[in-house]
Amino acid sequence: MPYSRSACHANQHGDFRTDCSGYVSMVWGLRHSYATATLDQVSHPIARADLRPGDALNRPGEHVALFVGWSDAARTKPLVREQAGPNGSPTIERVWTAAYAGTYTPIRYDHIVEGGVAEPAGPALHQIRNADGTWTPFAAVEGFSAPAKGQKVSMAGAADGSAHLVISSF
Structure with missing residues (x-):
């Protein structure tokens, strides 16, 4: 979806600002958009060293970005x-400098679900970041259609540089 501070995108999973x-x-996988200042209602701060794909870097009241991985061996x-x-810009993937990233709070x-995989009971979506940095569209995972109480997000990197993102309901 092109960037906009006023437009919304509605789909079967909810209504989201773009x-x-x-x-x-x-x-x-939230049911509606939270603001950078209210993401703390569904997340908690973590240590920078504990960042994992699917976490986010947040500056409340200003900006938030999804963490994909580290671009350098020093993990900075x-x-x-x-x-x-x-307005009108697409979602982008880029590397932040250590100094810029340091102005953001890592959140999860x-x-x-820690320490294992829970069997999802509701709809599940799957998206792949290809090794060249492009993303596939979200696709439904067959067999998951029960009503949802909440959402789980998992992201895993592969040796070829791709990453798999799964959003499932429970």
Whole structure:
């Protein structure tokens, strides 16, 4: 969706603004858009060293981006995916400098399942970031259609440089 601070995108999963926090809300599988200042209602701060794909870097009241991985061996320059504007701009993936990233708080969605995989009971979506940096569209995972109580987000990197993102309902 092209960036806009006023437009919304509605689909079968919810209604989302097409700005940075709407993008993170949609990827995290929330039912509506949270703002950068209210993402703390569904997330918690984590140590920078604990960042994993699917977490986010947030500056409340200003901007948020989805963490994809580290671009350097020192783990100082995050690769992020973000809706950054100006109006009409597509979602982009880019590397932030360590200094810029340091002005953001690392956060993790509250409903991540730690230490294993839970069997989803509701709709599940799958998206792949290809090794060349392009993303496939979200696609439904067959067999998951029960009503949802909440959302779980999982993202895993592969040796070929691709990443798989799964959003499932429980």
